[in-house]
Amino acid sequence: MRAIRQHEFGGPEVLVHEEVPWPVPGPGEVLVRVRAVGVNFADTHTRENKYVQKAHLPLVPGQEVVGVRADTGERVVALTKGGGAYAEWAVVPEERCVPLPDGLDDDQALGLLVQGLTAWHLHRTCGRLEGGETVVVHSAAGGTGSLAVQLAKPMGAGRVIATASSAEKRQLALDLGADVAVEPDAEGLTERLVEANGGRGVDVVVDMAGGPGFDASLRALAPFGRIVVCGIASKEQNEVRTGHLLRHSRSVVGFWLFHTLDDPERRFRAPLADLFARAVRGEVRVVVGGRWPLEQAAEAHRALVERRTTGKLVLDVADA
Template structure:
């Protein structure tokens, strides 16, 4: 067996062009870890932040990006989905903690399992753990055609939402959100956003907003909340931080809640494994499906990042480890 594998690795922080495929030493499992032969890798918006060292978790060079894979456990031969925690996913093999490696049920394909890991778990926790949806509440999902947004839309009503309002940046993406179960889909531009959200809810303030953007979109969404409304922050794609005045929260009985998936790993069985199995069951019932928006070989990881940053994609983006170089 070869001592090296192919991986996407960067030696400097910067744009998509810093991502290059090269031979790297084969990873060796540590205590409590298992090695996985990777079949496909999930691409997340967080990977673009890590590439620039602007993610919540600091990056270190040289860096192999990525945190989620589908593959085969070397020790058992099982088909699994797994979280790497510290990067390393854009590669032919990875090592992961055994507790973050979950068998994939028969009947669930690789892409569906992969899409339900980081993005599916995020969507699950946005509703259950953060917003704590109550029956019949109106929920706004921003970036509703993306990987996390498309799953958040689909899970909203099964988890108790009444009216689901999506935002997406193009007519095609808004049509996808409606197809996935949203009751209304509106333009996310900050100008007039508050009014559009309230209008889409029949003239009433909304109860919950799921925001991945930050900046002016966050401000407009916060103003659309009614008493006891919650805005859940799970991303800052605009890279624009917001400041909150506590007096405004008090005056309107509003809440701002942050969510970062990796805090769930402090209690992996309850907050990682159990919710993931629930998602697998929901997928088996046809309650939720992963929309695969694009596939690239490892060699074209930089193109995938560029497409994501330029908002040219929908749904789950996948690196196919076995695929050849695209034309």
């Protein structure tokens, strides 16, 4: 079968389109004929072996697919285990394989799996959003950010402040439901966020980048405010002083999607069912910002890391 495989760590050029052996499911696993694959920032970190989980070569990248189960013929969305998604066929743990309802197309399902589930938990599980609070969503035009903007008010936010790197991306965030959108540059960001909230500190910040923007956002929090970290796109780690947290009654919370699989029914399947229902009702939509055939995975990675995209990025496999 055809797949993208890498034999070394490095830039997008290490992603090679080649023939690889078919995967064989083991106990508790199912074989899925892949229709489309999601491209995520985590994939770019894995490509360089800088992700939370260390990778091993040779590697077929990717961890989210939409396709058809070989054994039942059901249309499903699924998370793989340790890669293997950038391929015509993928083996996935059965507990990570979720049937799709009628009325939900492949792209919507794919976008809700990683980005949608992340956005759901950022608000509900980690941010513990309360009625009327102000939420800041950084990278608001991206895959996770665009969904976090849409989910914020239905989950209780009173005001949504978005940041995005261009006027076009900020307009997209406004179109998706943000009340105001500001530039994300770290210099002056604290003041812009407070000004956008009527001169008051903000309650919840969703941060995917880290670096100086994290520090500026932390300073913008009101007492009892929370900043939720779900990515380090800047590749710059931050240090937080406990004295600062104590003095200002602020909290820093981390989120890694794969911890939801420790409690799959409550933290994986139930939130996905809620997201699917919202999407079918038209309350939330996945913004598809780019599509590439499987063999052009390297170009998809370049576009993502160069910030040339919005929304969900997809590799088409069915027609590869």
